[in-house]
Amino acid sequence: MAAAGGLRRAGWRLWRGRAVVRCQQYPPLRALQASAALRGASDEHKKEPWASSSQQHFDSPPAGHQPEQKPHPSYTGQGGQESEDYESEEQLQHRILTAALEFVPEHGWTAEAIAEGAKTLGLSVAAAGLFHSDGSELILHFVSECNTKLSELLKKEQKLVQLGEAEKKPTDEFLRDAVEARLRMLIPYIEKWPQALSVLLLPRNIPSSLNLLTSMIDDIWHYAGDQSTDFNWYTRRAVLTAIYNTTELVMMQDSSPGFEDTWRFLENRVADAMTMSNTASQVQSTGEAVVQGLMGAAVTIKNLAGLNQRR
């Protein structure tokens, strides 16, 4: 029973295996560079465990790799990922990109920034070879991180409102604050952001960047309390996307102190959107009232003409 469980776990981990299995099966260049990067600044004798069979890897962490940490058993396939001592290729890339952000104001969204970031982690600059030379992954990583931060911020605010410690904001103020909070995250990188925008528009990156944009806008509306289940769902998101994109562009060219012009622009656009939606609902109710009036007039005329009598 335990043996079967152990076999299953090992099989599960093999199936879910990342860096080492990839090294052996998939286009090896990048993965080899990953292991090279990992090894870059550290001891050469660690090569041994990496070259050994994948089975051995999963059963015990490579000897000498982070020796101060004790190997400990992982009980489930999923949890095994985190409690194993080596990190997967994705986790490594995540760390490198996060470290690289610090160097973006100086080097732009380029391989140089990534290389500098890798250096601070004690890896070799060849780690920059893991990524595209135009900095796409770095930018997408940054956008994803910003969106996550925004979600957490909105969630915290929502909790405060639920606990009664804060007032529920009116919709236009909520949207304004959310977009402003999100755009403020660009301020440290504002010099190089136009370059990032153009990279995000490359055909290769459009699916990802669109995905990130739509999920961010959806998040904002969700926390603003949108519960529409009809075509309004699309209208609202389209409007907010337009507001966000135009405000972002205005921000790129804004040189006023503290970006006041941008925030004023944002305020005006949100107010416009609110006016538009008010007008739309007014038109609809006026239309309904007019139809009612016409029906009433028709019935009156029929009565007057004696057409409604039953004989």
Added chain:
Amino acid sequence: MAAAAAPALRCSLLQRRPLRCGPGARAVPGAGAALRPCSTRVALEGINKPVIDRIIRVDHAGEYGANRIYAGQMAVLGRSSVGPVIQQMWNQEKDHLKKFNELMVAYRVRPTVLLPFWNVAGFVLGAGSALLGKKGAMACTVAVEESISEHYNNQIRTLIEEDPEKYKELLQVIKQFRDEEQEHHDIGLEHDAEATPAYSVLKTAIQLGCKAAIFLSERI
């Protein structure tokens, strides 16, 4: 150790690719398919989002369409002898729609873009079939309800294959609705649906339309 685990845990969220990322997300080509940026959805944990998305979206569209069909039928036959029968079935469909509206908000599912189209098409179908007479309206009801029952059965099968425990509430809702749609189907048969002229042609045409509607609403 905790410091190493925290980013690792964070990344495992990114790694749950088919489950977590936003609707319609695809693998980023190139870059070793290793980094798949997506915002962390603070929605419901552990569910198969794409599958549930589709189910709720298409069911919502279906109930919306059924609503409009009955509205169309009532507009023509509201004052006839089958008026009360249709009204009662319509009321049940309204309840179904309300329930799916709630589920849509709870699971943060996007409604189908084609809703305005189903709005018109449903009403036209209902009114059109009612103009063929009471039997015509009943025939339309039979055809639509049969399609919907079969569709719900497929969904129940899918959910049970996925994880009956996790989706218990959703399964319960769909099962109950399937039973009620089956009732409508039987009511339609009781009211001489089969006596409609060109019954089989009408039924086949309507069911084909339903299949197309289901296919489109799941995706768009």
